[in-house]
Amino acid sequence: MTQGHPPAPGWTGGPPPAPGQPWPAYPPPPPRSRRKLWIGLAAGALALAVGAGALVGVGLGLRDDEEGAAPKAAAAANGVTVTDAELTALLDRHGRALAARDLDGWLAAFDPARRDLVAAQTRLFRNLGKLPLSVARYETVERQGRATDAFGQGVTFQLDVSFVHQLDGFDLAPVTEWYRWTVVRPAKDAPIRVTAVTGAPAAADGSSKTVYYPGPWDRWPEIHVERTPHTLVIADSDRAALAKRYAPAAEAAAVHDLAVWRSGGLPGPAPRGVVIALAEGRDEMGSLYRIGTRKATEAGFSMPMVAAERRDGRFTIGGSRVVVDTETPYFARTGGANDAGMVFRHEVAHSLVTPRTNLTEVDAFDTLDEWVVEGFAEYVAFHSRPLGDSERTAAARRLLRSWNGKLPDDGDWDNPDLVSFHYWLGHTAMNHLAETYGEPKLFRFVDAVYAGTPTDRAARDVLGVSLDEFQAGWADDVRAQARWTGSETTQ
Structure with a gap:
């Protein structure tokens, strides 16, 4: 939509x-209508999950059965292998380190020789620490490449990882962001190391090259978070003053829309608040929660987030992410009824109604x-x-x-x-x-x-x-x- x-x-x-x-x-x-832009991302996430056999957050298997019994036996004797259990343990430790605010534990997954990678992951760890995460864990989506070498040459493969997370007070259910880790074991009994991290690719025919990646916490070296009773406004730390300036307008928009929504009397849960990122220009807006396959032209959008787990066997919307371009005239003008507050109200309205969507019936919003x-x-x-x-x-x-x-x-x-x-x-x-x-x-x-x-x-x-x-x-x-x-x- x-x-x-x-x-x-x-x-x-x-x-x-x-x-x-x-x-x-x-x-x-x-701009054109944005419906197909979001459809491409949601459909891509769903297609990847369903095509692999299960929804992300459940674990989609690592294809060890493709390697056959003979290579496994040889590898057990003198080869190099990375087992499913080791990868699961690696992701579990990573999630626990984030929850415990343990930076050393968090960095243990990454190759210390890759200084740029370690620096980037340190920044990400600190950014995530600024978010009200009630759920934060890492789970396997799928492995690309062989995890066993029978001749002791070492193994390198890609592991697509789901960052399952829920922002307390904003998401109705845990949502996901997909990363692609390059995993290396250089020799038998050597520790597993991650040597590169990027976004996991989405379906080829979608409007985003990635699945809900990069979040503001990935894109900006340091985020500033401005929290109001009903909004979480996120900006690059260099634009903290702008976040402080627009947080009251975002809060007023959320209060306004929530009052209108409640007056409608529809049963069922509704978001209590909205997450809003302030982008600087259309290029940046087109590269938050997505890497767009075409140039962004809108002044703002509300990105529905597919929940990380099925509810009663169905895909649902677990939350949304609003992004606005503060370089548009709406944000350059002051004092009018049609300025930034109107953009916020419009996008918050989308965020409130989106969880009502039956993804099974509407074919990833394409029939709305x-x-x-x-x-x-x-x-x-x-x-x-x-x-x-x-x-x-x-x-x-x-x-x-x-x-x-x-x-x-x-x-x-x-x-x-x-x-x-x-x-x-x-x-x-x-x-x-x-x-x-x-x-x-x-x-x-x-x-x-x-x-x-x-x-x-x-x-x-x-x-x-x-x-x-x-x-x-x-x-x-x-x-x-x-x-x-x-x-x-x-x-």
């Missing part, structure tokens, strides 16, 4: 946008209608405010002259010139739904869609009308609000 926030149609730092252009002369170009996903986030972000407060409104009303009166389908979101207009249409659709059928039904409708009910059936089940009937009433409402005359649109 998109789970993101595109640039607004205009901002005070430049000339007004031309009709049909959701962004003035401000590079890079306006974009207008529902983004319209709901805009609705929550501007809750109790007039539509005119959205700076998308002026440009959107101009576009109504050529509008076909229909909800944008998912293919429409690939048109960069109309992305902001489609966000606005989703917003107005949610406004119309709440005003016509009542806000409780809005929440029930959105919940049904996230649970995997096709949108047209959700309309019949929850609203009591067909989707076509809903669309017709909404289109009339939009045109009436815009004072449509057939020749001009007033504002």
Whole structure:
């Protein structure tokens, strides 16, 4: 799903946008929908896990059976081998050292001769110590390469490792980040050493080359963590002042959205808080919790995190990670209703509804209608405010002259010139739904869609009308609000 926030149609730092252009002369170009970006990452993680035979966190096997009985027997006599039990013990010790704040124990896994590696892992250890980790352990995903050499030449292979972790007060369940360790045993009875660490690769056809890697704790040499009652704001330590500056806005956004969410009355757990990273520029934003296969263009996104363990045999969402680009105009302006707080509110709204997703039914979010996903986030972000407060409104009303009166389908979101207009249409659709059928039904409708009910059936089940009937009433409402005359649109 998109789970993101595109640039607004205009901002005070430049000339007004031309009709049909959701962004003035401000590079890079306006974004596509983000739905496929996140789908690629989630689907990649799920495909890797399922293809290997089990979900990460359970242990996927090390393929020792492929090596055969004869090489094992020879290796036992004079060869070199690394057993499953040794790798499990290595990961167990690593996790226990982190929990005990034992730096020496943590570094024991790494080759002391690799000074750059030891320095990097020391920084990572200290960064992780700043997080409220209620769960932190390391488990095997899969091994790549042979762990046995019958001729005493030593072995080198890659071990994909799951960092299973839960941020206390923020994640509903433990989530995961995948690393790839290069493991070496140079000779028989020599200690096992890790000589390199990077992100484990994701599925080849995904939108990220890695699985939830790198976290801010991996990317930045030193993180600064600013905690409020409902947010965990993470920034590079060089930008600690910025984290302090925006933490109150992030907290206000979380409080606002949580109040709106609770008023919806949906049963079941919801996150009590949100984790937010402050990126400096689009390149950095595109390389947090992912290594993107295309350039990031959004102003922010909410990354759903697949839980590390199945619940009742099903994949679920264990939490989310919000990232915002503080170089966008939203963060350059001050004092307006459409500034940083609006981006935070939009992304927090995504984070609150995402755990409702039935990953089995919606095929890793690929069947969720974009207008529902983004319209709901805009609705929550501007809750109790007039539509005119959205700076998308002026440009959107101009576009109504050529509008076909229909909800944008998912293919429409690939048109960069109309992305902001489609966000606005989703917003107005949610406004119309709440005003016509009542806000409780809005929440029930959105919940049904996230649970995997096709949108047209959700309309019949929850609203009591067909989707076509809903669309017709909404289109009339939009045109009436815009004072449509057939020749001009007033504002």
